[in-house]
Each structure stands twice: as structure tokens, then as C-alpha cells.
Amino acid sequence: MGLRERKKRETRQRIADVAMGLFAARGFDDVTVAEVARAADVSVNTVFNYFPAKEDLFLDRRDWAEGRPEEVVRQREPGESVVRAFRRDVLDAIATRSWRYGFNEGSDVFTGMVRESPTLLARVREFHVEREEALAAALARESGAGGDDVTPRVVAAQILGATRALSDYAVRRMLAGEAWSSIEPALKEQTERAFDLLEHGLGG
Amino acid sequence: MGLRERKKRETRQRIADVAMGLFAARGFDDVTVAEVARAADVSVNTVFNYFPAKEDLFLDRRDWAEGRPEEVVRQREPGESVVRAFRRDVLDAIATRSWRYGFNEGSDVFTGMVRESPTLLARVREFHVEREEALAAALARESGAGGDDVTPRVVAAQILGATRALSDYAVRRMLAGEAWSSIEPALKEQTERAFDLLEHGLGG
DNA sequence: CACAAACTTAGAGTCACTGCAATTTTGGTA
DNA sequence: TACCAAAATTGCAGTGACTCTAAGTTTGTG
Numbered sequence: 325m326g327l328r329e330r331k332k333r334e335t336r337q338r339i340a341d342v343a344m345g346l347f348a349a350r351g352f353d354d355v356t357v358a359e360v361a362r363a364a365d366v367s368v369n370t371v372f373n374y375f376p377a378k379e380d381l382f383l384d385r386r387d388w389a390e391g392r393p394e395e396v397v398r399q400r401e402p403g404e405s406v407v408r409a410f411r412r413d414v415l416d417a418i419a420t421r422s423w424r425y426g427f428n429e430g431s432d433v434f435t436g437m438v439r440e441s442p443t444l445l446a447r448v449r450e451f452h453v454e455r456e457e458a459l460a461a462a463l464a465r466e467s468g469a470g471g472d473d474v475t476p477r478v479v480a481a482q483i484l485g486a487t488r489a490l491s492d493y494a495v496r497r498m499l500a501g502e503a504w505s506s507i508e509p510a511l512k513e514q515t516e517r518a519f520d521l522l523e524h525g526l527g528g
Numbered sequence: 529m530g531l532r533e534r535k536k537r538e539t540r541q542r543i544a545d546v547a548m549g550l551f552a553a554r555g556f557d558d559v560t561v562a563e564v565a566r567a568a569d570v571s572v573n574t575v576f577n578y579f580p581a582k583e584d585l586f587l588d589r590r591d592w593a594e595g596r597p598e599e600v601v602r603q604r605e606p607g608e609s610v611v612r613a614f615r616r617d618v619l620d621a622i623a624t625r626s627w628r629y630g631f632n633e634g635s636d637v638f639t640g641m642v643r644e645s646p647t648l649l650a651r652v653r654e655f656h657v658e659r660e661e662a663l664a665a666a667l668a669r670e671s672g673a674g675g676d677d678v679t680p681r682v683v684a685a686q687i688l689g690a691t692r693a694l695s696d697y698a699v700r701r702m703l704a705g706e707a708w709s710s711i712e713p714a715l716k717e718q719t720e721r722a723f724d725l726l727e728h729g730l731g732g
Numbered sequence: 733c734a735c736a737a738a739c740t741t742a743g744a745g746t747c748a749c750t751g752c753a754a755t756t757t758t759g760g761t762a
Numbered sequence: 763t764a765c766c767a768a769a770a771t772t773g774c775a776g777t778g779a780c781t782c783t784a785a786g787t788t789t790g791t792g
Contacts, residue, residue: 328758328769335770356747367772368749378748407730446650449657474718477693479730485685489678514678521682525729526611532738532789539739560778571741576780 336374339364343381352382352441379447382437388451391417391424393484394462406463410483411519414490418511421504426491427511432498452488456480486518540578543568547585556586556645583651586641592655595621595628597688598666610667614687615723618694622715625708630695631715636702656692660684690722 342364346355357378361368375381393410400409417425426435438444460480463469469476493514497507546568550559561582565572579585597614604613621629630639642648664684667673673680697718701711 326759331758332770357749358747369773370771372749373771376749405731446653449650449653453653472714474693474697474722475725477696478690478722478725481689481693482686482725482730485689486682489681489685492681493678510676518678518682521679521686521729523729523731525725525727526683526686527609527727530790535789536739561780562778572780573742574740577740580780582779 335364335366335370339366339371339374340381340384347382347437352437352444357381379443382444383447383451391422393455393459393480397459397462397466405523406466406479407483407519407522410487411515414487414515414519415512418508418515425487427494429504431491432495435495436499452484456484459484482522486522490515490518539568539570539574543570543575543578544585544588551586551641556641556648561585583647586648587651587655595626597659597663597684601663601666601670609727610670610683611687611723611726614691615719618691618719618723619716622712622719629691631698633708635695636699639699640703656688660688663688686726690726694719694722 339360343355343360346360346363357371358368360381361371364371371381375384396409396413397406400406404412414425416422417427421427421429423431428434438448456477457480460476463476463479464471464473467476490511494507494511497510498504543564547559547564550564550567561575562572564585565575568575575585579588600613600617601610604610608616618629620626621631625631625633627635632638642652660681661684664680667680667683668675668677671680694715698711698715701714702708
């Protein structure tokens with residue numbers, strides 16, 4: 325890697341770090357891009373050169389590649405149904421306190437900041453839609469369903485809807501100040517319940 | 529109703545109509561608020577006085593009160609499950625080509641315009657979230673579930689996820705130029721399939 | 733007819749974001 | 763080492779949504 329690449333990486337990282345610091349201190353909406361640029365010792369144009377929009381300083385598009393739902397589908401055990409694979413993945417994420425469903429320690433302050441800003445909220449929802457489309461596409465591929473079948477989209481919406489509800493549940497209790505140790509068992513229980521609903525239907 | 533009230537209503541309506549005309553002719557993003565104001569013969573400030581944001585000129589918040597999912601829950605027949613009520617409501621909306629799930633004739637051009645503009649997309653997603661929250665709240669009330677149960681949220685996400693998938697399906701075929709007569713039977717079939725999934729689960 | 737409340741307006745300002753042209757930095761080469 | 767072209771950075775001048783404030787103007791009421 326040449327000097328050029330390295331410098332670019334450094335600059336990008338410095339801007340992102342400086343921005344996150346300012347956002348954490350004063351909130352996303354109360355920090356201007358000009359301030360970020362000044363603090364990072366670059367011009368405003370350079371900031372926009374690396375990050376297409378202000379939101380990307382907070383929610384870097386690169387970070388969202390991790391924990392893609394298609395991978396859960398692809399890497400499931402032989403004979404395992406997709407829903408079972410997701411149940412396992414969510415439970416695993418809870419046990420390991422993984423970042424990918426928002427079962428992290430910091431995900432409450434993260435969510436808190438996102439909730440404050442309409443811009444960030446919109447971006448997060450955009451990510452949700454992208455994830456859902458990606459999962460639906462993976463399911464369609466997997467099941468060989470034609471383009472004329474809503475099933476993959478419905479299933480994708482159901483699964484990711486459930487995981488979102490579970491994330492929200494965990495975050496809500498975190499924001500209420502509860503310790504993880506008191507949240508975890510209830511969260512596991514809710515997860516089982518949610519996935520039972522998915523598997524066996526909402527007959528009642 | 530006094531003169532004041534009447535004038536306000538007229539002004540508001542004139543602005544909205546003029547705006548829709550311009551948007552239809554040239555696209556949402558290629559029309560500035562200043563142009564709308566000029567065409568409606570008011571100042572820019574007056575536009576923002578009636579409509580909090582530019583998007584509201586296109587997606588008037590008032591129009592979205594119709595077809596609220598809580599009503600489907602509340603007005604379901606005695607002994608009918610919530611899922612069955614929604615199945616019935618969606619099928620009814622298809623039969624009557626109702627606006628409330630996007631089974632209208634015009635909903636393809638509407639969706640087409642929304643898809644063109646990130647701003648409008650974001651707003652529509654916001655409405656979806658609001659609807660989901662309202663349904664979840666209604667379900668929680670209905671079932672007497674405590675605030676510590678994800679079930680209402682999961683169920684709400686599943687139901688509205690399915691209806692959204694069905695809307696998208698219909699709109700996609702409309703945009704492909706198909707006549708409603710050729711879409712309707714397939715749409716009914718897909719609806720049955722989607723709600724069967726909801727009722728009996730995704731075991732496979 | 734007067735007066736207060738409501739409505740509208742102009743004007744100035746903020747901020748995200750976009751071009752463009754000029755300038756600097758870097759990597760490779762004579 | 764000197765030089766050159768490409769890439770990166772910058773300043774500058776916009777645009778457009780939106781806000782705030784202070785000043786009109788219009789309307790309902792006594």
C-alpha cells in the first residue's frame with residue numbers, strides 16, 4: 325500500500341473519529357459539517373469527498389456490511405429451516421452480546437442518538453429496507469421461487485420484523501437503565517416466543 | 529364557519545393543488561418551494577406555514593388517516609382472529625380497488641413518483657413505521673399484553689409486512705403495464721398464500 | 733370605529749450539498 | 763534529481779429547504 329492510500333485512509337478515519345466525538349458531545353443535529361471539517365483540519369469539500377452525506381459520518385455505510393441476513397441463510401446447517409437458522413443466530417447474538425442485532429452495550433446510546441435525529445432515523449430505516457430486500461432476494465434464490473411470488477418478501481419481512489422488535493425490546497430496557505444480566509433471560513424468552521410465532525403461525 | 533376559516537382552507541387547498549400539478553409535470557425534486565409559492569400566489573413563508581415540509585405538499589399528512597390498521601382490529605367480527613380480519617380486509621380492498629393498500633389505479637404513478645425521490649421515500653417509510661406502531665399499540669390493548677411483551681410488535685410487523693409485500697407486488701405489475709383484470713386473480717392468490725403463511729407459520 | 737388577534741409578508745440568515753477552477757501533493761519516469 | 767500527469771485538496775460561488783424576526787395586512791369583536 326503506497327503513501328497515497330495510507331494517507332487517504334488516515335484522513336478518512338480522522339474525519340470520522342473527530343465527527344463522532346463532536347456528535348457524542350453535542351448531538352448530531354447540533355454539529356455542522358463545517359465544524360467537523362475545521363476540527364479535522366480539512367476543508368468542507370474534503371469531508372463530502374469521503375462521506376456522501378452528513379449521516380454517513382455517523383452511520384458509516386461500511387460498518388453495515390457485517391451481520392448480513394443473507395449470510396445466515398447461506399451458512400445455515402444442512403436440513404435446517406431458515407427460521408430456525410435465524411432463531412439460532414439471534415440467540416447466539418444475545419449470548420455473545422453481538423453487535424449485529426443491537427445487543428451491544430453501547431447500542432442504547434447509539435439508538436438514543438439516532439432517535440434524536442430525523443435524518444439518522446431515516447437512514448437507519450433505509451438500511452432496514454436494504455437488508456429486507458437482500459434477504460428476500462436470497463430467499464428467492466434459495467427456494468427457486470420465480471419473480472412472481474410474494475413469499476420471499478413476506479418471509480423476509482416477517483423475520484426481520486421479529487428481529488427488529490427484539491432489538492427494540494432490548495434497547496428499551498437498556499435505556500431504562502437495566503443491567504444486561506437482568507435483561508438477558510427475558511430477552512431469550514421473548515426471542516423464543518417471537519420465533520415460535522414465526523414458525524407456528526398466529527392462529528389465535 | 530367564518531370568512532377567516534374558509535379563506536385558510538381555500539389557500540391551503542390551492543397551494544396543495546398547484547404543487548401537485550407542478551410535481552406531476554416535472555417531478556418532485558425538480559420543483560422548488562419558491563416556484564410553488566409563486567404559482568399559488570403566496571409567499572414562501574405561507575407555504576411553510578401550512579405545510580411543515582416540502583414533502584407534505586405531496587403526501588399530505590391528513591390523507592393518511594384513512595384505512596388505519598387499528599380500525600381493522602377494532603371493527604372485526606366477533607370471534608374473528610386479527611389475522612383473519614386483515615385477510616378479509618385486504619381481499620375486500622382488492623375487490624373494491626380501494627386506496628388503502630395501494631390497490632388503486634393511480635397508485636402506480638404515485639409509487640413511481642415516490643420512488644424517484646429519496647425524500648418522499650423516507651417520508652413513506654415513516655408512515656409505515658407509524659402505522660406499525662399504531663397497530664402494535666392496538667394489539668397490545670386488545671390482548672391485554674403488558675408493556676413487557678414483544679408479541680404485539682412482532683405480530684404488527686408480520687401483518688403489515690405482508691400487506692406491504694402485496695402492495696409492492698400489485699404496483700410492480702401495474703408498472704409493468706399489465707391491466708388490472710390480469711393482475712387481480714394472481715393478487716388474490718398471493719394474498720391467500722401470504723396470509724396462510726401468517727396463520728400457519730413458516731415451518732418449511 | 734377601534735382594537736386585538738390572526739394571517740401574511742419581506743428580508744436576512746443557517747446549513748447541507750454541488751459545481752468549478754485553481755492549487756497542492758504524490759508516484760513514476762527521464 | 764528534476765519533471766510530469768494524475769489524484770487529492772481547496773476556495774469560492776452558488777442553490778434550495780427551512781427558520782426567525784419584525785413589520786405589515788386582514789379579520790372578528792365590542
